[in-house]
Amino acid sequence: MRTSQELANALAERxxxxxxxxxxxxxxxxxxxxxxxxxxxxxxxxxxxxLRVSQLRVMYRREGYREPSELGRRAFELEFTEVQS
Structure with missing residues (x-):
């Protein structure tokens, strides 16, 4: 029977x-x-x-507004387009 070290070496080689x-x-x-x-x-x-991104939500701030808004990631991608700087 093979030892655990031999099994580990064989696995690493594979x-x-x-x-x-x-x-x-x-x-x-x-x-x-x-x-x-x-x-x-x-x-x-x-x-x-x-402002913040998670897997499901995007938090953003609209220009001219103080409070942040939040939207689902898919809805955000459909509603907004990236501005190239």
Whole structure:
């Protein structure tokens, strides 16, 4: 019977061999990623700045308003377009 150290070494060797055949991935395209600090515009031309992002929600501040607003991530992506600086 093989010892735990022999099993660990065999597993590590198998993983190294498996990784040799994997092609390196291309850098991720992050153009569509919602990042705090980015600015967006809605269909009426009003500007907003993203404050916080979670998997489900986006908190943002509308230009000229003091209080932040919150919207579901999918709804935010449909309503706003990113402003290129």
């Amino acid at each position: 993983m190294k061999n498996a990784m040799k055949d994997v092609a390196p991935e291309a850098p991720a395209d992050r153009r569509g990623e919602i990042i705090p600090g980015k600015r967006y515009r809605n269909a009426r031309g009003r500007m907003v700045t993203v």
